[in-house]
Amino acid sequence: MESEQRKQAVAQIQQALPDLEWTLQAPKVKRMSRDFHWFSPVLKRQLEDKQADAVVRPRDEEELRLLVAACVRHQLPLIMRGGATGNYGQLVPLEGGILVDMTAFNQVCEFGNGAVRAQAGIKLAEIETHTRPHGWELRCMPSTYRLASLGGLYGGGFGGIGSINYGPLGATGNVLSVKVMTVEAEPRVLSVPAPQALLLHHAYGSNGIVLEVELALAPVHRWIERLDAFDDFTDALDYADALARSPGLVKRQIALFAAPIPSYFSHLNGSYRATQHAVISVVAQESEGLSHGLVARFNGHNAVRQTAEEARETNTSLLEYCWNHTTLHALKVDSSLTYLQTAFNYSNYRQQIINMNTLFGDEVISHIEFLRDNEGNITASGLQLVRYSTEERLNEIMQIFRERDVKINNPHVFQIEDGKQGNIRPEVVSVKKSLDPNGLLNPGKLRGWEIRDQLIIDDNPLLLTDR
8 A cells, every 4th residue: 555545544544533542743653663673783774764654552442443443444554562672673664554552451451370361561560560469470571571561572572581491482381372353344352372372472463463461470589680700701601501500599580791791781880890701690599699609610709789679679670681681781882783693502502602702702792691492491592792894794694603503583684484483384374364364464574474375374273262
């Protein structure tokens, strides 16, 4: 649909639904059409001129249903927006349309027996505010948990804090069900149980409108946040690895940062030397004594220590230096940097990390996150910082990693299959055909949709029940 046609369709929908909360001012619409894709100089260039034609913030399911039905009548694209903390241009509209701000969907719907069901627009930190007094917390959340929404994590996230115990969000048992709205002339609201619910996970909101997510929770511990400093990179790596591989040592987060990354943490400067490497860990109070012994064994020393309660009171959590928050801190100091997303082989990740760190030196700086994979293996993923020169060199670096058996989840592309998914998945396309038969959700992001007629697609991919 051409720009002028879209504008006319938006005007007609607004006229028909004047009571909805509309945003039409071009500067604000452009701002809301952005996430953190600018971490990538490639995506920044490709997506610079892309934006929605309008933003609507529905306040309940009925308003959303009316909006969806109107967009189907006018064949106008719909793009779902949560906290806008993603890094791949997930919410940046490629073909205009209406950006749907889901932040009014911010309630906990049900809680008990180690599980919570909440609306898609709720901030992850708000879920923990609700569950923590009752002894439960999230199993997995990104470092952007104070801003990120539940639906955004589901639609565009992977793992994060807690993944050292429970694996990524998509690991069996973490997600129990989702509630979705179809994009049809008469929208339906359906419940999708796991594992079928995971066919909507990390699909950038392209194959269904997620209204609610039901998650399994973890027991609360009294957490201690630590930053331990090391003069030798291998010592830091081996400490982090030993911490990850100690099953009786209760922890929530382990991340390794090669120098000079810790020097980019400006609020922590003065606690260690700029030339030192660092490990940030979050361990349970009852296990911290064992951490002291491990740090000493690997020639390190504690530089920063605080309780999780102190961190919350002062908004200084070390969690917000981990995962892709690291890249944000680094870019504030050196805007020429960008990053990679790598997945090491669980059987020999230690040697792979050492080899790649030696091979690239200061051009690719190691930031390693420790976690369990979907099969439960202790492994490591990289969010390495890259001193960007050209797109050609960036692609060359990624190919060198691949040739050495390190998987690349390319963060410099905006189509789902070219990034983490890695290939066209007919079952994901099948879900879109079932829930969004006109292809109006986030068009252009799911490559498989463009060749759907060439795929063998299940006409009933989900076990659907009325809500």
